[in-house]
Amino acid sequence: MLDDLAVILFRPKYPENIGSVARACLNMGVTRLILVAPYNLDLDKARPLATSHARHILDTALVVDTLAEAVQGFTAVYGTTARTGGWRKGIMSPATLAGVVDERLRSGGRVALLFGPEDTGLTNDETSICSGLMTIPTSREGTSLNLAQAVVVVLYECFKRALDAPFTPDGPPEERATTVQEQEALFENLRETLLAIDFLKDDNPDYWMLPVRRFFAKINLRRNEFNLLMGVCRQVRWFVDRHAPKR
């Protein structure tokens, strides 16, 4: 049902939770599970929680070492966080996220939902790659959800949304959504370009890139738009190289 939606568990600690997540995926029509550097991948402990029905999801889960490998091929990644302070503004509710995910999937995108380790959650290192963040509302007395329960709530919202209206992916290939790698390549290009024209400050360009990243996270960037922007960056840098005083 949600064939182009995947769940990424970043450094999960307990194999039981991995099993429970596999079962939750099956319940909500998701079959792709990706595990980034699991702390303990003891399948004997994970399988009973997955139950026999979801065993195939567990057994075909992709296990990788880094988040960069995990997000390869996805057009958008949404992270889950319980920490909503600081610059983590504009954080979505699961219902809002479900609408965004639905829109992305309909336009032919491939979406990953990213969940952090049980004890610490995602750090800024991981959330910086995300197209958006989401938090599950909780009572003030208990803000920390079990990992598999967080997954089932988010997937339930996505599944509910998918039930409301079946998918109709469309559009020619050049209008396909860009992958996370393409977006990262564009950010890298933009960063260098904006540095070249002294728009970004040299001392901490990544910090000044955050609003740029947020701007693009909002846009479901297509391949032809990506080509256009990459071309503009190239041209600006050619111009700077040729005309600007060397530093």
Next chain:
Amino acid sequence: MLDDLAVILFRPKYPENIGSVARACLNMGVTRLILVAPYNLDLDKARPLATSHARHILDTALVVDTLAEAVQGFTAVYGTTARTGGWRKGIMSPATLAGVVDERLRSGGRVALLFGPEDTGLTNDETSICSGLMTIPTSREGTSLNLAQAVVVVLYECFKRALDAPFTPDGPPEERATTVQEQEALFENLRETLLAIDFLKDDNPDYWMLPVRRFFAKINLRRNEFNLLMGVCRQVRWFVDRHAPKR
């Protein structure tokens, strides 16, 4: 937050699930947990899943032998089922249920959400006491949710709804919602009365009472309306006793 909402687990099998349910309750602002004849109440196995934060919910859980004891004092009980066939029509989605629960709580009611054993779910014996039934949408490939995951999804919908608008219970005492016991007393009275006037068939009156039960489940019956109906029944039976030919 959801002080007048409780979770009843009917004959849960695994203590780990009881612990996970306690944690889910805490996350979603519910503090009342009732256990009906748990198969294995091994607190050493339940507590780690509850985490220290939800330990008080586990430790203060009410343990009873029968469902009748569990529902005492509640004004409405909603059951969860994965079986949606047969007469189990008009089954609500969790979102619809959350709206109904919200309305009941606002009018001063006390609501219980009932979940069956992990393997078999609720049987007709248990669902017959319910004011309504609800099912969580799932993919066709995996229709059976983990007990604690089912609980967290349903509570999440109720919590979300409660966040949208704070409660404002109101109304004088005689307009308070009737308890499940009062409703059962009324059904018993109606049953005897409808039998006395030959409205119900003698061979299976409980079956013919089902539409009557469904009708009253829709109505948030108040204490003064209950008194009125009990009085009408009493009068009808007095009249029958006095005037009808003895059988």
